[in-house]
Amino acid sequence: MVLDSKIPSGPLAEKWTRHKATVKLVNPANKRKYDIIVVGTGLAGASAAATLAELGYNVKAFCFQDSPRRAHSIAAQGGINAAKNYKNDGDSVFRLFYDTIKGGDYRSREANVYRLAEVSVNIIDQCVAQGVPFAREYGGLLDNRSFGGAQVSRTFYAKGQTGQQLLLGAYGAMSRQIAAGKIEMHTRTEMLDLVVIDGRARGIITRNLITGKIEAHSAHAVLLCTGGYGNVFYLSTNAMGSNATAIWRAHKKGAFFGNPCFTQIHPTCIPVTGDHQSKLTLMSESLRNDGRVWVPKKAGDTRPPHEIPEEERDYFLERKYPSFGNLVPRDVASRNAKYVCDEGRGVGASKLAVYLDFEEAILREGKKVLSTTYNGEEGIRRFIHSNFPETVSNAEAYEKKLKELSRIEGEKVIDAKYGNLFQMYEKITNENPYKTPMRIYPAVHYTMGGLWVDYNLMTTIPGLYALGEANFSDHGANRLGASALMQGLADGYFIIPYTIGDYLATMPFDKVPTSHPAFKEAEENVKNQIKTLLSLKGDKTVDDYHKALGKIMWDYCGMSRNEKGLKYAQQKIQEIRAEFWQNLIVGGKNEELNQSLEKALRVADFLELGELMVIDALHRNESCGGHFREEYQTEDGEALRNDSEYAYVAAWEWTGKDKPPILHKEELNFENVKLTQRSYK
Numbered sequence: 001m002v003l004d005s006k007i008p009s010g011p012l013a014e015k016w017t018r019h020k021a022t023v024k025l026v027n028p029a030n031k032r033k034y035d036i037i038v039v040g041t042g043l044a045g046a047s048a049a050a051t052l053a054e055l056g057y058n059v060k061a062f063c064f065q066d067s068p069r070r071a072h073s074i075a076a077q078g079g080i081n082a083a084k085n086y087k088n089d090g091d092s093v094f095r096l097f098y099d100t101i102k103g104g105d106y107r108s109r110e111a112n113v114y115r116l117a118e119v120s121v122n123i124i125d126q127c128v129a130q131g132v133p134f135a136r137e138y139g140g141l142l143d144n145r146s147f148g149g150a151q152v153s154r155t156f157y158a159k160g161q162t163g164q165q166l167l168l169g170a171y172g173a174m175s176r177q178i179a180a181g182k183i184e185m186h187t188r189t190e191m192l193d194l195v196v197i198d199g200r201a202r203g204i205i206t207r208n209l210i211t212g213k214i215e216a217h218s219a220h221a222v223l224l225c226t227g228g229y230g231n232v233f234y235l236s237t238n239a240m241g242s243n244a245t246a247i248w249r250a251h252k253k254g255a256f257f258g259n260p261c262f263t264q265i266h267p268t269c270i271p272v273t274g275d276h277q278s279k280l281t282l283m284s285e286s287l288r289n290d291g292r293v294w295v296p297k298k299a300g301d302t303r304p305p306h307e308i309p310e311e312e313r314d315y316f317l318e319r320k321y322p323s324f325g326n327l328v329p330r331d332v333a334s335r336n337a338k339y340v341c342d343e344g345r346g347v348g349a350s351k352l353a354v355y356l357d358f359e360e361a362i363l364r365e366g367k368k369v370l371s372t373t374y375n376g377e378e379g380i381r382r383f384i385h386s387n388f389p390e391t392v393s394n395a396e397a398y399e400k401k402l403k404e405l406s407r408i409e410g411e412k413v414i415d416a417k418y419g420n421l422f423q424m425y426e427k428i429t430n431e432n433p434y435k436t437p438m439r440i441y442p443a444v445h446y447t448m449g450g451l452w453v454d455y456n457l458m459t460t461i462p463g464l465y466a467l468g469e470a471n472f473s474d475h476g477a478n479r480l481g482a483s484a485l486m487q488g489l490a491d492g493y494f495i496i497p498y499t500i501g502d503y504l505a506t507m508p509f510d511k512v513p514t515s516h517p518a519f520k521e522a523e524e525n526v527k528n529q530i531k532t533l534l535s536l537k538g539d540k541t542v543d544d545y546h547k548a549l550g551k552i553m554w555d556y557c558g559m560s561r562n563e564k565g566l567k568y569a570q571q572k573i574q575e576i577r578a579e580f581w582q583n584l585i586v587g588g589k590n591e592e593l594n595q596s597l598e599k600a601l602r603v604a605d606f607l608e609l610g611e612l613m614v615i616d617a618l619h620r621n622e623s624c625g626g627h628f629r630e631e632y633q634t635e636d637g638e639a640l641r642n643d644s645e646y647a648y649v650a651a652w653e654w655t656g657k658d659k660p661p662i663l664h665k666e667e668l669n670f671e672n673v674k675l676t677q678r679s680y681k
């Protein structure tokens with residue numbers, strides 16, 4: 001099969017406009033004759049479902065949580081990018097496009113990324129119209145901050161709860177359509193298989209998570225908006241329920257899997273403290289706007305942070321990357337944190353952590369407030385002298401008081417920007433980050449890989465689309481911060497509503513009844529798999545296997561990889577998978593709420609996907625973005641790409657159980673950017 005990305009012709013900046021003007025349309029009276037299944041109601045799914053229903057299509061939406069409001073998107077903290085240039089600091093659609101292509105280490109499609117940058121500006125208007133309470137400046141205009149890999153401020157935010165506010169907006173739009181009868185919402189319902197008839201996606205098989213009932217749903221097209229698969233690593237910042245089942249089962253039905261090994265490791269997460277953890281917590285990248293990352297210069301230094309003088313600290317990101325400093329992209333920041341820990345300079349009990357320090361920002365911001373309140377340096381001096389007479393002729397006492405007052409005001413400023421993140425950190429670690437630096441370490445956060453899609457977001461199965469984190473995405477080998485929310489909402493609000501019409505316009509109106517043999521066969525397969533899992537009478541739980549898989553993935557297919565380790569990982573995963581199907585114990589029955597069964601179904605898929613990730617990492621003999629192969633690095637430890645051989649998307653085809661997958665390549669052509677060694681120095 002030849003992969004056709006369906007990139008429209010014409011100049012980069014005109015492709016999307018021309019495409020929209022030339023795609024086929026479904027007339028308004030005919031839209032109500034088409035049924036569309038939307039699996040997943042996070043930001044990508046909720047925005048798509050609401051918009052398609054508003055257009056007049058009949059939408060059936062599914063999620064496994066008890067409400068769309070609980071999708072993993074709710075956890076997104078720091079913000080969403082858009083090329084609005086409100087700060088007048090030189091931003092533009094082209095610059096956002098360029099930063100994203102470069103950030104992804106030149107492993108994404110130019111046309112898609114340009115379109116993403118182009119529609120980013122519409123997303124903000126759409127969300128503001130919905131009432132999303134983005135942070136505003138004193139004068140009432142929308143505020144922006146910076147994220148990694150950019151030298152402009154283009155990130156819109158709602159404190160540290162941007163995902164929550166955006167999701168409430170999309171959920172509101174969706175609820176309106178549910179009330180209007182245009183969306184049939186199925187919560188606590190998990191898709192377990194895709195139904196393909198005559199080569200087209202025509203429906204899904206689901207399990208009701210409360211009753212265990214297996215059901216079939218038919219439609220004219222199916223959208224998978226089911227999020228990322230970072231939980232293959234067991235420990236990640238993802239919501240506990242995030243899983244790969246929907247996309248993996250679609251992969252087994254013919255949808256190619258793009259760049260499965262491209263995983264994003266986020267540099268600022270609360271470090272692992274032991275074996276007992278089931279989840280890791282992100283500290284948003286936005287904190288690197290104000291927090292400074294450092295470790296002691298000396299290896300094995302066990303002094304508490306405040307006892308380490310300035311000259312004995314190594315602000316290693318600022319030292320190595322003076323242009324971007326603490327705001328280098330995530331892959332670069334993560335790798336450098338690993339390097340300093342490998343050198344024995346890590347901090348905290350595990351020594352696998354670095355400091356993220358707000359002291360300077362608190363004092364700087366506090367002083368700014370004092371300066372505004374009391375009219376500059378002289379005004380502050382007058383205020384302090386008249387209220388604290390002991391400081392009048394005592395310079396040391398004056399400085400101390402100035403610091404004390406600055407701290408009080410500065411903490412308020414930091415609280416306004418990041419309050420909930422600081423509170424979360426303190427609750428988890430029992431340390432007050434206003435007083436002592438946070439300890440952070442990289443953790444798995446996002447998967448750039450996913451189902452391969454063309455420019456229309458269609459997978460290799462006609463009628464099956466993938467949106468949001470579930471597709472192989474526009475982020476190449478490394479996603480820049482604040483761009484996942486942008487991509488999910490671009491896909492749902494602005495892209496699929498156009499591109500799906502082009503497909504449906506060619507489809508007959510007839511509905512396929514769920515009595516069709518293809519539905520019956522898929523239903524039987526699902527029931528048999530459940531029966532097999534419940535019949536196993538071994539002595540290890542699903543979590544035992546999930547943890548074992550996660551450890552292998554992290555150790556050998558995590559922040560850095562090498563050929564020997566990857567080959568070992570592949571063999572270990574096969575062993576764990578074989579043992580899983582022999583020695584698992586699930587307990588309970590199907591016809592009830594059975595979370596062990598839910599997990600077993602998901603982990604069975606992770607055990608297959610994990611191997612594909614390793615195969616993908618093994619075949620890519622280069623380093624790029626989040627994929628760091630130790631054999632391919634520059635003298636100073638930066639990723640060494642091989643553009644002549646690997647400037648392609650690796651799209652893998654499933655060939656059957658325990659059979660090697662087939663690699664298909666989508667060559668990436670760069671006409672508008674020059675491929676260079678990524679430098680943030």
Ligand SMILES: Cc1cc2nc3c(=O)[nH]c(=O)nc-3n(C[C@H](O)[C@H](O)[C@H](O)COP(=O)(O)OP(=O)(O)OC[C@H]3O[C@@H](n4cnc5c(N)ncnc54)[C@H](O)[C@@H]3O)c2cc1C
Pocket residue numbers: 039040041042043044045062063064065068071072073074075076077078079080162163189190191192225226227228237238239242243245246282284445446467468469470481482483484485486488
């Ligand atoms: C802690 C954290 C903070 C983040 N902060 C930011 C940020 O500040 N900015 C940014 O741009 N990005 C951020 N991200 C990334 C971003 O949140 C996600 O990439 C994005 O929200 C994914 O949205 P989605 O709609 O694709 O998937 P999700 O929100 O994961 O939604 C998936 C949906 O699919 C459903 N589903 C899954 N499988 C099935 C199935 N088999 N059957 C039925 N339903 C199913 C789920 O129920 C859910 O409704 C953050 C991520 C994390 C973990």
